[in-house]
Amino acid sequence: MPPPLPATEWLNASLASHNYRLLVRQAAVLGMVMHLLFIGVFGYAGVPVLAAFNVLSVATFAWSCWETRARGRLVVAAVLPCIEVLLHATLASVLVGWETGFHYLMLPLLPLVMLASNTAQRLKVLIATLVAVIYMALNVWTTHQAPSHQLDPLLESSLRYTNILSLFAILGVLSRCYLGVVSRAQQALLAQASTDPLTGALNRRRLLEMAQLATARSKRNHTTLSVLLCDIDHFKSVNDQHGHDGGDRVLKAFFQCLQEQAREVDCVARWGGEEFLVLLPDTDLTGALTVAERLRRRVSDCTVNLDSGAQVRFTVTIGVAQLKPAEPFAQVVSRADGALYAGKQGGRNRVLAAGSPVKAVSSGPAPTEPSPQRVTPA
Ligand SMILES: Nc1nc2c(ncn2[C@@H]2O[C@H](COP(=O)(O)OP(=O)(O)OP(=O)(O)O)[C@@H](O)[C@H]2O)c(=O)[nH]1
Incomplete structure (x- = not known):
């Protein structure tokens, strides 16, 4: 039996587990599909900058998906989509307006960053503050500045509700994933507290x-x-x-x-x-x-x-x-x-x-x- 690990290391080990890798890969595939659709939507709506950006987004999610296959590159695989979300939400809010709801997708970045077990506390606070500042700055900007492209109201509402639904889905999956990690770590700690580390017999x-x-x-x-x-x-x-x-x-x-x-x-x-x-x-x-x-x-x-x-x-x-x-x-x-x-x-x-x-x-x-x-x- 391996020597006992501190609780945080159990958490890290669980996060680096096969299930977490699979989750990041599935999220990357979903991101690719969604952004492929956005290429069509923004092309149709006459916002070429966003259509072009979504081509980059698809490439980013594909890269993230590929990284999940490489050993030890899970952090890169998880960070790439976060950067994409931040840039995409900022650009879309400025170009097509706050009402399209792309800013909602920035919100799950906070729990993602705060729960990342390998990141130093100071860096987490820094990133979280940066996200909050960008979010508020976007709100101020879009309140005083009309979007450069006015979308059709039906398309605008459709995008907003799609983004709201995505926000709930992401938060739901994140909570479920974290619960799984915590309960696995709890089981491992319980097993550790009940057994003799040398032989594996009950203590x-x-x-x-x-x-x-x-x-x-x-x-x-x-x-x-x-x-x-x-x-x-x-x-x-x-x-x-x-x-x-x-x-x-x-x-x-x-x-x-x-x-x-x-x-x-x-x-x-x-x-x-x-x-x-x-x-x-x-x-x-x-x-x-x-x-x-x-x-x-x-x-x-x-x-x-x-x-x-x-x-x-x-x-x-x-x-x-x-x-x-x-x-x-x-x-x-x-x-x-x-x-x-x-x-x-x-x-x-x-x-x-x-x-x-x-x-x-x-x-x-x-x-x-x-x-x-x-x-x-x-
Ligand atoms: N290698 C190892 N030795 C241990 C461990 N725990 C206890 N011991 C040793 O077990 C030995 C027990 O010795 P004693 O209590 O004198 O008993 P014994 O030599 O088995 O003699 P009898 O029981 O009378 O037959 C001690 O030398 C302890 O140091 C362990 O986890 N690993």
Whole structure:
């Protein structure tokens, strides 16, 4: 799992995602189509300067579309249409008047600039101020100066309503896009807050949340719930012999083994250091002991190949306990911990059950004592 990223970097990563690239490309294609139509409209209305400008606009949107295909040029692809909108709105307002509503298309530039995650705050404020000044200057200019081309009233209204509709559409799409980015970043942060960055296992905090739910469900539905507390044997010596990186590789391999043995409804969490806790809903002690023994065997068959060429074999000791009625979750963990401790004392590489009712997986008399019981000989 990659190291955790700060929130702003998650946002940047989301903005640079495939979806955002696609959105800019679609907007560029739409811009090309709209400006192709404007070439015809302004040609027909006898405003050759605007018709010619729209030829440039089509070229700009085509360029923007092409930039979305090149890696890392998303900023260029997004900035080109913004410059075009600013120039087009200014020119059109001066030549065919404020009433045509081209100035409306300048308004989405503000949220676009302010939400751009890679731009420095000062630059954002500068650009936003510039847009506001141009907008107001245009309004003042067009209030005192008649447009150089007076359009047919029907065409003027059609252009105005088209521009108003475009404004709503752009703001709607922008809001939807930003919401998507924020919710993806939120999900990523939530996942980060719930998992152990080294192995990808759930962390202790998340496990406790899930355990609270599982305990409540088990008590309400009168179903069983068990826990496995698993601790790698002599892990310190793995670190000592193969370095911390080697130890980390063993931890990851161990988590893989745990995941392979667990069902989808089970929760595997890093409880701390080289200790993992597995929560087994709808599982009684007998079932939990079976899972634990399978896991113990799987781990003892596992070989971790390190970059140094060394091969590491390791074993695990597992304490198993079933939740008793009315028992808090911390108590069942504490009993599993007691069994684990006894397993370590007894020689390691074994599965021990704690509490009552106790049943051994291996053949032999079923233990009757609530104290830790050895299930598997080392
Ligand atoms: N590489 C690595 N080591 C860790 C990590 N977290 C804890 N450890 C190491 O895990 C070791 C745990 O050692 P001990 O508690 O003495 O246990 P042990 O050597 O496994 O001995 P037993 O549990 O008694 O079999 C310590 O050396 C910790 O530094 C980690 O994230 N990565």
